Amino acid sequence: MQKNRFVIAVLASLVSALLFAETLPTGYGNVKLGMDVDSVKKALKSVPDFGYRGERDVSLSPSNSEVIIETDATRLSASFFDRCWFQFYEKNLYIITLNLNPSRIDYGSVFKKLCEKYGNPDTLSPDKSVWQSDSVILSLEKPLALKYVDAAKFKKLQDSSNVEKSESEKSRDKFLEGL
Numbered sequence: 001m002q003k004n005r006f007v008i009a010v011l012a013s014l015v016s017a018l019l020f021a022e023t024l025p026t027g028y029g030n031v032k033l034g035m036d037v038d039s040v041k042k043a044l045k046s047v048p049d050f051g052y053r054g055e056r057d058v059s060l061s062p063s064n065s066e067v068i069i070e071t072d073a074t075r076l077s078a079s080f081f082d083r084c085w086f087q088f089y090e091k092n093l094y095i096i097t098l099n100l101n102p103s104r105i106d107y108g109s110v111f112k113k114l115c116e117k118y119g120n121p122d123t124l125s126p127d128k129s130v131w132q133s134d135s136v137i138l139s140l141e142k143p144l145a146l147k148y149v150d151a152a153k154f155k156k157l158q159d160s161s162n163v164e165k166s167e168s169e170k171s172r173d174k175f176l177e178g179l
Helices: 004-021 037-046 109-119 149-159 167-177
Strands: 058-060 067-072 081-089 092-100 128-132 136-141 145-150
Touching: 037 067, 058 081, 058 145, 081 136, 092 149, 136 149, 145 149
Parallel strands: none
Antiparallel strands: 058 067, 067 081, 081 092, 092 145, 128 136, 136 145
């Protein structure tokens, strides 16, 4: 009888967690994955906390001629952001990286809030916590960065860049397999 109560309690907590956990966000505020460059620029202008200064924050990635927007909010004393990057692929925003200001917020507070909203992370390591759905990968990385990634575009890029491992990588993998 005691065992049945325990099983019911565990199942009830799992169902409760699933019912009340929010779906993963596709971005922060009004900046969302999938937006085009002009829409992101407009959204960044509307939120001064990002520190967006206009066209001088926009550049092209040297490797693939895709747009990257880098903002610097370090000069803003009230901002929770530090430096932020908005990376585009095929003209749409696919990675948002928000470095947070450690003098205004701490890793533990952000981790706790993310767990309250989205449940426990899907993967947890000493350097990052990752929540993942079919469409979004949300990671909290140390020392203090929040990253939103378009999961489908990220997989597409990974699949297209399947480069064979170097001999040293193969050797490392073989060593680790022997442990």
